[in-house]
Each structure stands twice: as C-alpha cells, then as structure tokens.
Amino acid sequence: MKRYARSVLAVVAVLALLIGGAGISGMPTAAQGSGSLTVLDWAGFDDEQFWIDFKNAHPDVDVTFEMGASDADILAKMMAGSQADVFHPYTGWLQFYVEEGLVEELDTSRLANWDKVPERFKELGQFDGKQYFVPYDWGYSSVLYRTDLAPEAGDSWDAMFDPAYSGHISMWDDGVAAVDVASQVLGLDELNLTEEELDKIQQLWIDQRELNLFYWSGEPELVEAMASGDVWVAYAWQGAYALLRAQGVPVAYANPEEGRHSWVGYYGIRAGTENLDNAYAFLDGKLAEETARNVVETFYYGSANQDVMASIDDPELIDVLAIDDPTVLDRTFFSPAISAEQRDAWAEMWVDVKAS
Amino acid sequence: MTTQTPVAERAGPSAYRAGAGRPTRRRLRLDRNVTFWGLVIPPSVWLALFFLVPLVLIVVISLRPDLRGGVLAGVPPTLDQYQTLLEKPAYMRLFGTSIAMALGVAAAATALAFPIAYFLAFRAGRRAGLFLALLLIPFWTSFLLRVMAWKVMLGSGGVINSFLLSTGLTAEPVAFLLYNRFAVVITLVYVWTPFVALPILAGLQRIDPTLFEAAADLGSTPARRFWRIVLPLSAPGVIAGFFMCFIPTVGEYVTPLLVGGSGGSMYGNLIQDFFTKAANWPLGAAMSLVMLAGTLLFVALAIRLINPRRLVG
Amino acid sequence: MSEPATAQPRAPKRIPVLGGYYALLIALLYLPIVILVIFSLNANQVLAFPLQGFTWQWYAQALANPTAVAAARNSVLVALGSSVVATALATMVAILVARFSFRGKRLLLSLAVLPLIVPYIVLAVALLLLFAALDVNRSLWTVGFAHTVIALPYALLIIVARIGGVSPFLDEASADLGADYVTTLRRVVLPIIAPAILAAWLVAFTASFDEFALALFLAGPDPTLPVFIYGQLRFASRLPMLISLATMVMAGTLTLALVADRLRRRS
Numbered sequence: 001m002k003r004y005a006r007s008v009l010a011v012v013a014v015l016a017l018l019i020g021g022a023g024i025s026g027m028p029t030a031a032q033g034s035g036s037l038t039v040l041d042w043a044g045f046d047d048e049q050f051w052i053d054f055k056n057a058h059p060d061v062d063v064t065f066e067m068g069a070s071d072a073d074i075l076a077k078m079m080a081g082s083q084a085d086v087f088h089p090y091t092g093w094l095q096f097y098v099e100e101g102l103v104e105e106l107d108t109s110r111l112a113n114w115d116k117v118p119e120r121f122k123e124l125g126q127f128d129g130k131q132y133f134v135p136y137d138w139g140y141s142s143v144l145y146r147t148d149l150a151p152e153a154g155d156s157w158d159a160m161f162d163p164a165y166s167g168h169i170s171m172w173d174d175g176v177a178a179v180d181v182a183s184q185v186l187g188l189d190e191l192n193l194t195e196e197e198l199d200k201i202q203q204l205w206i207d208q209r210e211l212n213l214f215y216w217s218g219e220p221e222l223v224e225a226m227a228s229g230d231v232w233v234a235y236a237w238q239g240a241y242a243l244l245r246a247q248g249v250p251v252a253y254a255n256p257e258e259g260r261h262s263w264v265g266y267y268g269i270r271a272g273t274e275n276l277d278n279a280y281a282f283l284d285g286k287l288a289e290e291t292a293r294n295v296v297e298t299f300y301y302g303s304a305n306q307d308v309m310a311s312i313d314d315p316e317l318i319d320v321l322a323i324d325d326p327t328v329l330d331r332t333f334f335s336p337a338i339s340a341e342q343r344d345a346w347a348e349m350w351v352d353v354k355a356s
Numbered sequence: 357m358t359t360q361t362p363v364a365e366r367a368g369p370s371a372y373r374a375g376a377g378r379p380t381r382r383r384l385r386l387d388r389n390v391t392f393w394g395l396v397i398p399p400s401v402w403l404a405l406f407f408l409v410p411l412v413l414i415v416v417i418s419l420r421p422d423l424r425g426g427v428l429a430g431v432p433p434t435l436d437q438y439q440t441l442l443e444k445p446a447y448m449r450l451f452g453t454s455i456a457m458a459l460g461v462a463a464a465a466t467a468l469a470f471p472i473a474y475f476l477a478f479r480a481g482r483r484a485g486l487f488l489a490l491l492l493i494p495f496w497t498s499f500l501l502r503v504m505a506w507k508v509m510l511g512s513g514g515v516i517n518s519f520l521l522s523t524g525l526t527a528e529p530v531a532f533l534l535y536n537r538f539a540v541v542i543t544l545v546y547v548w549t550p551f552v553a554l555p556i557l558a559g560l561q562r563i564d565p566t567l568f569e570a571a572a573d574l575g576s577t578p579a580r581r582f583w584r585i586v587l588p589l590s591a592p593g594v595i596a597g598f599f600m601c602f603i604p605t606v607g608e609y610v611t612p613l614l615v616g617g618s619g620g621s622m623y624g625n626l627i628q629d630f631f632t633k634a635a636n637w638p639l640g641a642a643m644s645l646v647m648l649a650g651t652l653l654f655v656a657l658a659i660r661l662i663n664p665r666r667l668v669g
Numbered sequence: 670m671s672e673p674a675t676a677q678p679r680a681p682k683r684i685p686v687l688g689g690y691y692a693l694l695i696a697l698l699y700l701p702i703v704i705l706v707i708f709s710l711n712a713n714q715v716l717a718f719p720l721q722g723f724t725w726q727w728y729a730q731a732l733a734n735p736t737a738v739a740a741a742r743n744s745v746l747v748a749l750g751s752s753v754v755a756t757a758l759a760t761m762v763a764i765l766v767a768r769f770s771f772r773g774k775r776l777l778l779s780l781a782v783l784p785l786i787v788p789y790i791v792l793a794v795a796l797l798l799l800f801a802a803l804d805v806n807r808s809l810w811t812v813g814f815a816h817t818v819i820a821l822p823y824a825l826l827i828i829v830a831r832i833g834g835v836s837p838f839l840d841e842a843s844a845d846l847g848a849d850y851v852t853t854l855r856r857v858v859l860p861i862i863a864p865a866i867l868a869a870w871l872v873a874f875t876a877s878f879d880e881f882a883l884a885l886f887l888a889g890p891d892p893t894l895p896v897f898i899y900g901q902l903r904f905a906s907r908l909p910m911l912i913s914l915a916t917m918v919m920a921g922t923l924t925l926a927l928v929a930d931r932l933r934r935r936s
Contacts, residue, residue: 225507228512247713351630395762406799413795494699494702508716509700559830562834592829603786607788644788
C-alpha cells in the first residue's frame with residue numbers, strides 16, 4: 001500500500017509541477033500594479049497592436065480578453081453576467097445593451113481624443129441623447145465578385161440570387177445580414193416586416209441555398225475559395241477585397257444600385273464595473289493615433305479617428321474604403337437599430353433556412 | 357456512489373470461492389475495501405464537479421424563457437423552449453439525418469480501422485508503438501489548417517482538378533468532393549478511422565497467441581481461425597470503437613461548417629447557432645438535452661440488441 | 670507483439686496487404702501536412718496554386734511572435750496535464766468496472782462515458798457558468814479541467830476493452846501467493862493493461878492538444894494554440910504565419926516520436 005501510495009503521490013507531484021508552472025504564469029495578477037481590465041472582444045482584436053496606445057500608457061494593467069464569435073454571442077455573454085469591463089458590439093446591436101441596462105453612460109470629457117470623432121459616428125452611439133458608446137472601426141458590406149468569372153455581377157445585390165452563378169455564390173452566415181440583403185432585393189422596409197414578409201424572405205434564402213456553395217463564417221475561408229475560383233460572387237467586407245487584390249486575383253467590390261451596407265464597431269463599458277478608470281483609458285486609447293492607424297493598415301477597416309483617415313495616402317486603401325468618393329456615404333445604409341423581437345425572429349429564420 | 361454497501365462480500369468474480377488460505381482472504385478483503393474507496397472517490401468527485409454539476413446548469417438554463425438577469429437569476433421555470441422545438445419538425449428531421457450520418461460514419465470507420473488494428477497487433481512487430489504514434493501525430497496539427505489544405509487540393513483550381521482539366525479527362529472542374537453532405541461523411545470517416553483502431557487494437561492485443569497454435573494444431577484454416585477466434589474475441593473492442601465514433605459524430609458541427617456547404621448542416625450546427633449566433637442559450641440548451649436523450653435512447657437500444665455483457669467482459 | 674501465424678508450419682506466403690493498407694492511410698493522413706509545409710515556404714499570402722517563390726519569412730514571423738510560441742507551449746502543458754489525469758481516472762474506473770461490483774457501478778460508468786455525447790459547445794458553456802459561479806478565474810487550469818472530462822471516455826473505452834480480457838483468476842493466484850490487493854493491481858493487472866494505458870494516454874493527449882471549442886470559452890489571458898490560431902485567422906493575411914507555426918509543431922512532435930522509438934529500440 002505504501003509503495004502504491006508513493007507512486008500515486010509521485011504522479012500527482014509531477015502533474016502539479018507541470019500544470020502548476022503553466023497555471024502560475026496563467027494566473028491573472030489582479031492584485032498588483034494598477035489593476036486589471038477584461039475586454040470582451042471579437043477574435044483578432046486581442047492582438048496588442050489594436051490597444052497599443054493603452055498598453056504604452058498603462059503597462060502595469062493586466063489586460064485579459066474574452067472572445068466573442070458574433071454580435072449575438074457577445075450580447076448573450078453580457079446578458080449571462082459576463083464580468084468583462086469593456087465590450088465591442090456593432091451597429092444594430094447597441095440598443096440592446098442600453099435596454100438591458102448593461103452599459104454605463106459615458107462622460108466624454110474623460111476621453112482626450114473625443115474631438116477626433118466625426119459627428120455621425122458619435123450620434124450612432126447615442127440613445128435618448130446620452131452617449132453610451134465610443135466608435136472604433138467601420139467598413140462596408142457589399143458584393144465581391146470575380147471580374148473574370150462573373151463580370152456582370154457588379155450592379156446589384158441580385159447577383160447573390162442569380163442562377164447564372166449557381167454553385168459559385170457564398171453568403172455570410174448571419175441572420176441579420178440575410179434580412180438586410182433580402183429586404184433590399186425585395187424592396188421591403190426591414191424595420192416593419194410583417195410575418196408574411198419575413199416568410200417571403202425565408203423562402204428567398206431557402207431557394208438561394210441551391211445556388212449557394214457555402215455560408216462563410218471566417219474571412220480566410222472566403223478568401224481562399226475566391227482565390228481558387230470556387231466562389232465567384234459573395235457577400236463580403238472590404239478586407240477580403242483588399243487582400244485578394246493584393247494577391248493579383250481579378251476581383252471588384254460592387255457599388256450596388258440599392259446601396260452598400262455599412263457597419264461601425266463601438267466599445268462600451270459594462271454598467272457597474274470596478275475598473276472604470278482603466279475602462280475609460282482603454283476606450284480613449286482606441287481612438288489614439290497608433291491604435292487607429294493599425295486597424296486601417298492591418299484589417300483595411302476605417303477608423304473613427306478622422307485625423308488618421310485624412311492622413312491616409314495609400315491609393316489602395318483610399319480606393320478600398322472609398323474615402324475619395326463623397327457620394328458613397330449617401331448610398332450607404334448603416335445597420336438599423338432592431339428590436340429584441342426582430343433580432344430573435346431573424347436569427348431563428350436563418351437557422352430554419354439552414355435546417356430546412 | 358454514497359449508497360455503496362459492504363463491497364468485499366460481493367466483490368470480485370471468483371476471488372471468494374471456498375479454498376485454502378483463510379488469513380490471506382481476510383487481508384485481501386480489507387485491502388480491497390480500502391482500494392475500492394481509493395479508486396472510486398477521485399473519478400466520482402471529478403466527474404460530479406466538472407460534468408454533472410455543469411449538466412444540471414444546462415438543464416436549468418433550458419427551463420428559462422431567456423437569459424435576462426444572468427444565469428443564476430431566480431426565474432420560474434418554463435417549458436417554452438421545448439414547446440418551440442415541438443413546432444419545428446425540420447429540426448427533428450435533421451436530428452434523424454444526423455443519426456443516420458453518424459451510423460454510416462461509425463460503420464465505415466470501424467470497417468476501415470479493423471485491418472489497421474490487426475496490422476498493429478499481429479504484423480507490425482516491435483515497431484507497433486511507433487506505427488501507432490505515426491497514426492495519431494497528424495491530429496496534433498490544427499484540424500482547421502489541414503482541412504484548408506484539402507480544400508486547396510480539391511477545389512476548382514486545385515491539384516486534382518488542374519490535372520483532370522489539363523489531361524482533358526473532364527471539361528469542367530469536379531466539385532462533388534467539397535461542400536456537400538457526402539464530403540462531411542468522407543471527412544469524418546477520414547478523421548475517425550485512426551481513433552477507432554485504438555479500442556480494437558486494445559481488444560486484439562488481449563487475445564492469447566497460444567489460441568492460434570492450438571487451433572492450428574487442431575487443423576483449422578487461417579480463415580476459420582479469424583472467424584472463430586479473432587472476430588469474437590475482438591468484439592468488445594469493435595463495439596467500443598463503433599460507439600466512440602458514433603456518439604460524438606451525432607453532435608458534430610465543425611466538419612459540416614468547413615466542408616458541408618450550404619446543404620450539409622447537421623443537428624449540432626443548429627445547437628451551435630443558438631449558442632453563438634442567435635443569442636438564445638435556453639433554446640440551444642433544450643436542443644442539446646433533446647439530442648442527449650435521443651442519442652442515449654438509441655445507444656441503449658443498440659446495446660440491448662448486441663448483448664451488454666460482452667462490452668464489459 | 671506476437672506473431673501467431675508463424676508459429677505453425679502451413680503459414681501461407683505473406684503478401685504485405687495489411688502493411689500496404691497502413692502505408693496508404695498514413696500517406697492520406699500526411700498529405701495535407703505536406704501541402705501545408707509547401708505553402709509555409711511559399712511567398713504568397715493566399716493558399717493557392719501556382720506557387721509564387723520560396724521564402725522563410727513566415728517562419729521568421731512566427732518565431733518573432735512571442736504569443737505564438739507561448740501558445741504552442743501552453744497547448745503542450747495543458748495536453749500533458751489533462752491527459753495524465755484523464756488516463757489515471759480512466760484506469761481507476763476501468764478497474765472498478767472489471768473487478769468490483771457495487772451499487773452505482775452503472776451510474777459511474779455511464780457518467781464517465783456520457784461526456785462523449787454532450788456537444789463540446791454545451792459543455793463549454795456549462796463549465797463557463799460553473800467557473801463563474803465558483804468565482805474561479807479562467808486560465809490554462811480551467812481548460813485543463815475541461816479536457817480531462819472529454820478525454821476520460823476515450824481513455825476509458827480503450828482500457829476497458831483490454832482489462833475485460835484479463836482473467837480474474839490471476840488476481841486470485843496473486844492473492845494466494847500472499848500479495849495484498851494493491852500489490853496485485855500494481856504487479857499483475859497494471860502491467861498487463863499497460864499497452865492500453867499508453868494508447869489511452871496518447872488519445873487523451875491528442876484529444877486535448879488541438880481542442881478548440883472548449884478552450885475558446887475557458888482560456889484566460891494565455892491562449893492555447895488552437896485559440897491563438899482562431900484569433901489570428903479572423904483575417905486572412907495571417908494565414909501563412911500560422912501554417913509555418915503548425916509545421917514547426919508538427920516537426921517537433923514527429924522528431925520526438927522518432928527519437929523515443931530509437932531510444933526504446935536501443936535499450
């Protein structure tokens with residue numbers, strides 16, 4: 001028995017050493033320095049370059065990232081009681097945090113870089129006249145197509161439903177985006193959809209499924225498939241466009257006659273956070289020069305810092321973000337603020353499309 | 357496990373038959389009792405804490421109308437989510453499809469794995485350990501990246517199609533190997549075969565080689581020896597391998613996402629959607645529990661058909 | 670390994686069908702990895718033919734990224750820890766199942782096998798809730814705990830398949846020779862099932878090393894390799910760097926396996 005116990009002990013000791021070493025380095029050192037900060041963010045944004053100004057100003061703060069896979073995922077985690085101090089929703093989802101009392105009202109005088117934000121972006125983060133969110137990144141959703149394989153695809157969202165491209169279309173795997181696009185194609189008012197109209201939208205996508213090769217969920221998946229020639233026409237953000245162009249793949253990013261869609265990413269502070277000062281500093285850091293520039297140069301996203309945007313002289317970036325086209329914004333739809341009922345109904349509609 | 361009664365009296369299949377050596381018996385009995393508790397406590401506590409309690413949490417969530425107020429909020433339980441599921445026959449159909457796919461995958465993987473296990477057990481000799489490791493090491497490379505590599509191979513501009521087009525064997529790129537339900541099944545069989553080989557191998561290794569000699573001495577043919585010795589004695593391993601593949605495949609969602617295309621979704625994808633894309637954890641939880649119950653029922657029926665004792669020996 | 674068929678004179682001529690089959694499967698398993706190696710040396714950000722020239726830059730990029738290197742190390746630590754614990758627990762359950770009869774035996778067995786059936790995403794959410802309720806910070810520990818739960822059933826099925834064939838009479842013989850029960854387990858039962866334990870450990874390690882769904886939810890500030898890769902993969906421009914990282918991990922593990930085999934054969 002003794003010897004057996006000893007060998008068990010030995011195993012346990014080795015184990016403790018093994019994971020212990022990892023655990024100690026993995027343990028948040030919340031007690032020391034100037035505190036900690038937990039950020040609930042999309043994968044990719046945990047990279048240091050997207051909060052480098054905050055890091056440089058507050059090297060002692062222990063920053064932890066929680067990952068969200070989608071707007072719905074981030075909202076679900078916040079509603080389930082996530083202790084993240086700062087979180088990153090996009091337009092169309094902001095109002096839920098206000099309605100559920102999950103977000104702290106902001107005192108913009110605590111943000112040194114606030115005057116660099118264009119008025120339009122500020123407004124989208126306001127509810128009942130109060131500022132709740134700070135904008136960081138923005139971009140487009142439109143039709144991306146291979147000019148050699150589908151040269152005629154460019155004028156309309158209809159290309160996503162065109163049997164001529166059967167087996168070579170790829171839609172983003174997202175219910176809200178699906179309703180956005182379908183409402184435009186069918187000429188419906190998406191904020192006042194009747195049940196019959198939503199059924200019509202569902203049927204449109206069920207029919208489209210026969211033409212659709214796959215629903216993409218990560219950009220690399222789409223980029224590889226378009227580079228290989230499997231996908232000719234896709235719902236895409238401008239990042240995929242920029243990357244494919246840089247690789248010499250013949251692609252164009254449409255200006256559909258119905259207009260482009262646009263989205264803006266915001267950061268909010270969780271109501272009741274214990275790390276309020278760090279949270280403000282983090283949000284302010286998001287607007288600072290280097291952090292703003294990195295998101296433009298790495299992801300080909302727009303930044304909410306207008307000084308940074310004005311200083312961009314790379315013609316590639318100017319073209320991709322349509323910075324030089326004053327009319328593009330007039331033909332751009334910012335994702336509207338939907339209600340919780342719409343959100344759930346649309347998400348369910350999309351699951352049903354895939355299940356049918 | 358707290359209901360455990362005097363173990364020693366009932367313990368052991370044959371250790372207590374009348375015989376010599378009383379003192380040894382008594383010591384053994386005491387020993388076994390101590391050992392029993394030493395063996396039973398760690399896994400029970402571990403599983404209770406890290407599996408049973410979380411499972412209860414999922415049940416609790418499935419009885420909530422929504423996530424409002426956080427997980428531990430005191431909301432009166434409701435069966436709303438289960439009601440919603442009853443109104444969605446498409447979901448249940450997809451569950452049936454997933455079961456059928458999992459059966460196919462498990463059957464194919466078991467059939468393909470058996471010769472591998474046989475090779476490792478009887479033909480690989482001293483290098484069997486290395487051969488076994490070689491079989492598993494590819495799985496330490498990111499699945500995501502490996503599937504991407506396959507897509508590059510099989511896609512329209514990939515190696516295989518370039519070859520087919522340049523030789524004039526086909527005029528159009530061949531596309532059936534990607535983005536459909538068939539591709540999901542193929543990929544899963546590919547992924548599972550090496551794993552299913554393991555329990556089969558464990559089963560084969562316990563066959564006493566002298567049995568072969570005895571059978572040969574009695575004039576049995578190799579084929580007959582295979583049917584009468586190898587197959588029956590490896591049955592527990594084969595069954596274990598089959599279910600080790602079948603059960604998780606029912607709830608699979610990553611592979612359909614990667615190679616299934618628009619029409620290749622499985623039931624697990626719906627669950628995943630309700631957790632990560634639709635902000636509806638309660639419905640996702642209810643669907644998981646339905647799946648859990650359905651799969652368990654299915655396995656229980658299957659085990660009853662096969663005769664349970666052979667699994668445990 | 671035994672060579673049963675050679676023990677008798679009328680052995681038919683052996684055609685290496687099985688060996689060939691094994692080799693074919695190995696080739697299929699390693700083919701995508703060969704492709705990845707090729708692309709990791711290709712001077713193009715997108716994985717597509719034709720190749721565009723040779724470069725080491727992706728490797729340099731990966732090695733210069735401290736998070737990437739740390740992520741690989743974290744995955745090794747978590748996989749080592751969780752696989753050892755899972756195998757130990759599985760061995761305990763297997764012995765209980767094969768050698769003891771007690772009330773709750775079926776319950777324990779089903780509880781240990783049940784994690785197979787729960788979708789990882791569900792287990793991930795459930796464990797996230799548990800750790801939140803217990804006020805435990807997420808870290809490599811929490812990922813490791815989760816991985817023991819998912820690896821346990823695999824290990825158990827493998828060990829049970831072997832231990833079922835060990836005759837209980839051996840226990841009795843050992844007892845008659847004066848061994849106490851623990852000694853019997855240690856000197857008789859464990860050595861016989863050792864190959865299965867090793868295979869079970871290998872599977873447990875494999876189940877953890879590339880596991881993503883649970884790790885994404887439960888990892889704290891230190892990512893494991895798949896979580897790191899997922900984060901970087903949101904944007905396609907990072908792909909080649911990740912592939913070179915995966916290639917290095919692969920090369921490392923293959924070398925280890927070959928060295929271990931060489932050492933074992935020499936001794």
